[in-house]
Structures are given as structure tokens and as C-alpha cells.
Amino acid sequence: MEPTWREGNRIQLLPGAEHYVPALLDALGEAEESILFEQYLVASGRFASRVISALCDASHRGVQVFVLFDAYGAKGLDKQDRQRLEQAGVVIREFNPPLSFRRGSIFSRDHRKLLLVDSKVAFTGGFCIIDEFLGEWYDVVARIEGPVVQDWLSLFIGLWQSQATKGAETAPTFEGARYSLEPWFIGSFARVIWGRGYRQQAIRFSLLQQIESAQQTICLCTPYFLPTPSLKRKLAAAAKRGVDVQLLVAGKGHDHPTIFHAGRRHYTFLMNAGVKIYEYSSRFIHAKYAAVDDWVTIGSCNFDHWSLRWNLEANQEVQDVEFADETRRLFAQNIAASEKIDPTEWASRPHYQKLKETMAGTLTAYLTRLR
């Protein structure tokens, strides 16, 4: 399967728990035939309980429910919750569980976040199923309808059937495209794009290509800013040729302070080239999206070394003037809740802060080179 652009999709941004959680629970509650749910980080708690109840209810009313968890990411899901799912008839598989380490690195994780309902609607973005995502952290999801949903379906089924996943032997009884690949709406041009460590770097290459050919604006939001050298160089080059380049990263409440400080090492280089940098300051931002002129990408990929080296990632790309404008409006709202890094003040930051950046940078550089 190759990433393929498809016409006639309807894509809607769902920013924050207040928009995403009701949409998620409504979709699960309205499912009639099938639910396919793929998730990296899941832990027992209030959010997981609500999702598990909705999955169990769906299964009880005859909906086929297939859940694919990353074995490491879902280790916080307790036995009772797993039993609840299994007893309700939910079929569970896990990606790269401990005893299959020989098949690949223990660092190889299924980082994708995907929900498919009745093969008609898909959701992807940064949301995971832990309580922080009920509002303490901020994230964004895309709700997708149209022929491109069939590619999400194929992506899920491909991984479900692969040897990298273990668990229940039952498989979805449908394969790939169930509905027309012709346009469903007068709507967006879109494609699903995915990555798997170094083996498949399509998400990164696509982003780099867009940055390289950008004419007017680049808005990039990522919580974990550990850019590859090529991403950093291309952002700087775009700013130098007059493109308005804005970078939004997590600031307040960062869940990985080492990554926060390591990411800050790149600010001087980027700001010298003219890149505007914002740190989200109202709470922790976990969203992963970018708008470059009329092109948008949103999904699981952090655009960082970690995603590039080890993870399975999947994003929705959209080529649409109106959707790109909507995404930029969201970006503008997000930077309104952020602190802009002032280049002059940044240059005179305290030495201990620079030391933290150097130490964190050295550690993350070591970790990102592990194989």
C-alpha cells in the first residue's frame, strides 16, 4: 500500500478535551458495525473507564470491537480493565510485547493513535487514553470522513495481521476498502501517511519537502522538539528566504523536562535565521500538527528523532486552502496562550539555564543514537 491522495473528504479539527472527548464517546456510542481502536498510551483511570465502558457497550450490542495497544504504552492498563474488555467480547492484540523483543528493538513502539468507526469515520491526533488528556493537557484530533478513511482501515488491518502484534487470533472480517474510493463530499484532498523508524520515513520526508517549497507560512506545533539536523536546517532556510516560520513547542508543565531543555538548545540557531518561537504556557501542549501554506499534517508524529528512529507513526495530510486557514486560526489561538521567546532576552539567559540545555542535549543525543 502506498500513500495515495484522495478527493472528496471532510475533515474537522477537534481541539481540546472539550471537543474531542464528547465526539469520541458519541462515535463509540453510535457505532453499528465495527470499532477499530489503535492507541499508544493507555492507563487505567477515569478516561480509560469511560472509553472501556463505551467499547464494552458497543460489543454487547453486537458491534465488532478490535483494540490494538502498544504493549509498552498500555502497561498502565490494569488487569480488571483488560478483563472487562475481554469479557465483553472485545478482541485485543498488542504491538511488540516483551517476549517478542528478538523481532526488533524494545524501543520500537506503535505510537499511532487511531479510531475507526463503521469504516466511515476516523479520528487521529495526539490524544492518548490517560487522565491528563481529560483537560490537564491540551491536544488536537482530526475527525475524518471520506474515501481516505479506507486507507486508515487498511493501515490498521495491516498491522493487526502483522507478526509484530500478538494476542487474540480473531481478525476483522473485512479487508481494506469497504466503501467507494470516489469522493464522498465536495471537500478536501487528503492522504494517510505513515512511518516506521528508518524503514519508512514518509511523514518526515513529506514535511521536509513542504518546508523546502513553502512560499508564505510554516506553522509547526510539536511538544517534543528534538529536530533532526535536516528539519532544523530547512526551517532556518525557509525563514531566511522570507517565509513566516512559527514554531510552537510545549513549555509549562512539560512531562519530560529533559526533552524540554534539550529542545531549547536549538532556539538560538533558529531565531537567528528569523524563526519565531513560542512556548505554550497555559498548560502542557501535546498536539502534533503543522500547516505549510495550503498543506496540513496532523497525527501521532512528533517530527523528532524518536519518531524517526523507532516508532510506528501515522498522520493525516490535507491539501486544502480552507482547512489550512482553519488550522492556522487554531495555531493563532494556541500561540495566543503561549509565551514568545524574545531573542535579546534569550541571549542573556542565565548560565545555569544554558548548562541544563547542554546536559539535557548531551543525554538526549546519546539516547537518540541507541540502536
Ligand SMILES: O=P(O)(O)OC[C@H](O)CO
Ligand atoms: O509519545 P507521545 O507523544 O504520545 O506522548 C506520550 C507522553 O508524553 C508520555 O509521557
